[in-house]
Amino acid sequence: MARRKNVLLIVVDQWRADFVPALGAGFLRTPNLDRLCREGVTFRNHVTNAVPCGPARASLLTGLYLMNHRAVQNTVPLDSRHMNLGKALRRIGYDPALIGYTTSTPDPRTTGGRDPRFTTLGDLMEGFRAVGAFEPSMDGYFGWLAQKGYALPEKREDIWLPEGEDSVPGATDRPCRIPAELSDTAYFTERALTYLKGKGDRPWFLHLGYWRPHPPFIAPAPYNTMYSPADMPALHRRATWQEEAAQHPLLDFYLRGISQGSFFHGAGGAASALDEAAIRTIRATYAGLITEVDDALGQVFAYLDETGQWDDTMVIFTSDHGEQLGDHYLLGKIGYHDESFRIPLVVKEAGPSPRAGEIESAFTESVDVLPTILEWLGGEAPRACDGRSILPFLQGGRPDGWRDHLFYEYDFRDVHYSKPETALGLGMDDASLCVVQDERWKYVHFSGLPPLLFDLRRDPQQFENLAADTAHAAVVAEYAQKALSHRMRHAERTLTHFRATPGGLEERNP
Template sequence: MPGRRNVLLIVVDQWRADFMPVLGADFLRTPNLDRLCREGVTFRNHVTTTVPCGPARASLLTGLYQMNHRAVQNTVPLDARHMGLGRALRNAGYDPALIGYTTTTPDPRTTGPKDPRFTTLGDLMDGFRSVGAFDPNMEGYFGWLAHKGFPLPARRADVWLPEGEDAVPGATSRPSRLPAELSDSSFFTERALTYLKGRGDKPWFLHLGYYRPHPPFVASAPYHTMYRPEDMPPVVRAASVEAESEQHPMLDFYLRSIRQASFFERAGGAAAELDEADIAQMRATYCGMMTEVDDCLGRVFEHLDETGQWEDTMIVFTSDHGEQLGDHHLLGKLGYFDESFRIPLVVKDPDRPQEAGRIEAAFTESVDVMPTILDWVGGTIPRACDGRSLLPLIEGGASHPWRDVMHYEFDFRDIFYSKPEGDLGLAMDECSLCVVQDAKWKYVHFAALPSLLFDLEADPQQFRNLAEDPGHASVVATYAQKALSLRLRHADRTLTHFRATPQGLEERTTP
């Protein structure tokens, strides 16, 4: 396509795939996302290849599986040798801008132990130019609030308490103390419009990140009452926490350890104690925050329309990971359930308008986003990349055989706010799992704990583990072999295509 080639990569936080109207969530109002789905391709079977935020964003922005980038948990450093999207775009002639965050802990070999970035969950990935960072401690946002005249409380996180001195922390229909025009979603949107208007006619790449619908689960007015709890999809869980915990020791640990305070400011009690009414209210608030993000995207899309850039811009909409939302008695993103790993992916490719509105059912993964963008702008996809460009799928079908399973990982080693190792009697490097999953079977392999097998046709909600059933031993063996073969195929290949020969260095290409 001649002329400018702009890219808008929208990365929301903690947005489940089944909360998309185009995929069946008819209770949700997202007209701007709906427009993007009408004009792009929506991927029905898309997963993040790892959780939580830091590892997920490392995979999204390097195209590497966790087993290769090894930033295995929030706070674990990302090796500086890995080529991230920002650096790769610079090699292609772009000055990649970033609004939001990447939750990247720096390589300690590139700095010193007193670096303040080691006191936070993570900072910005190398290669991007920040034009509106949330900052590790959200200082940029809090400064913006103060500049706008909002009185900051002594404990800054109290801005996310519900309105009213008599408000009880927890799931609530009360609005946030922040008006919508001062929400973090509005902050990111203003930063995006400032950047785009300043860019003028020059081609651009913008990573536009939004914090929502990440908790705290409290929405600004009028979004706090936009959805009724009784209209929310019902929770999917075992009859009791005890029954749920019987499935696996790791699941039992998280059911005992996750606290409501991570999701509702100053709330007490365990997340597993939430009753169905609280979960329904939490989901209504979650939807309200989604619609607020959608309204904010509408302002960005309107600017692209008014300036004639909509037709020239590839737009990618995705999330870093999902959210359990009370399913299986869990909150957050963890473990092996689909609610944590299935996420949205929509790609509007202005080169292929004939594919607009199509829903693609092939198995796709977050590691595919980086090579897709680089392919579209004419950049170089790193040899080490585990993902594949989605442009052949967007064109209506892969030119080569596509993957036959989805793959994702979770590492549950100790970090400062979660301590599974001693509870489970495991060493640090034994706290990992990987999943291979297709339409029929889901196999979960642990490094040092019992494996799991689910028949997704008979048991789509994954309550019955068949791994120990002798009648399914051959299925376990087959899918364990699939997992092993996948790991062998994707072992680090940064330099494995080079050869020393009598004539000198030879570089082979992949067929």
């Protein structure tokens, strides 16, 4: 009898790669993530292919670049024709369960304009079975709190304010009024254990999402004071935000326009005005939220150990995107900086691994997750998939012709809560950028704005733009050609391997 295969896909929110102890964040306490890194492979050069949440999760769960799935911003619909991980798993006999969210706006051609899903930031992606949804509007979580007997305030989001306060004026180490045992992290964990205990000995796939360390940057006790601001890593930014803003018109727009209110309920003022002490406090809270998630994962891992399922289960840990955390005077996930795009990826196969505890430096992207899961379960990635399976890395090899650069994109067209397209005088379809990045160079190409070029060996924090320097004209040309070739190679190809012949339809091997 074949051994059953389970998959636990853990997708956290806004967790950047340099807040992983195995990658150098020795100030963090994450024993359960540490265990996963010891038993699996940690990927050092891993990026999301898009930000923010909706586009990032669309790439993760379809295996498509933003240029192909075109759910280019939060609130922009995902075309229903695209295959995704949930649909693909159903084709090979799995009933894919989802806890958390995917921030997917439905295809309007499949429903009507009065569909209430068009009034929210995003809903659940077709193909998955929700067993602990956060969306829409966090109703599942707030209902769970009420069922637990917690008296919700008139404005439900006030649970993330300190006791007795009606706003958070800025960075704080005060705890939110909701206790840790009733936090959103606790909710997701209880839903996960409920699902797993109901499955018995049947194979399963679970997308286990956590909202944290996503804002608001306020943690429940005792996580609010678990870390000292003094122990947080140094900020990477120029002496003033105005010097940063001079680098590029898009950066100038965000530095002038991002409000602290997006990160603290009731706060005012620009995020770029936060001083170093405030940023360190934010980072300490962020670290506390990370440890809260890690403690929760410990409960899930313990259950898998107790029931003998740990060795039958592939565990993948990743994030949708990163977080600027004050670097370059920014908060959130925007633009073209590494802090927004570099994310964790740790993969443990079922059973002992020949590379357990190793760190892999090859370039990997979020589009690689779907083909990896499908291959491991005996399925096949769709022809249109832009990613490749990373299973050979786990088994001690390296796939032939593996990529020699990273590729990621950002679309900054106007949406309900941000209007860079209008402010910069761009057309809707010119408000976009793509990045080609390797060990030496990072090239940022804009459709309607000047490009950027950074020498990563000499300027790893990407302060000095060399794109207009005639001495680097050849590098700009080379990397612009790389970007163009990459886009041409990955242009939509669902049916391009078929051809009609005098003998009938033929399917070519890609």
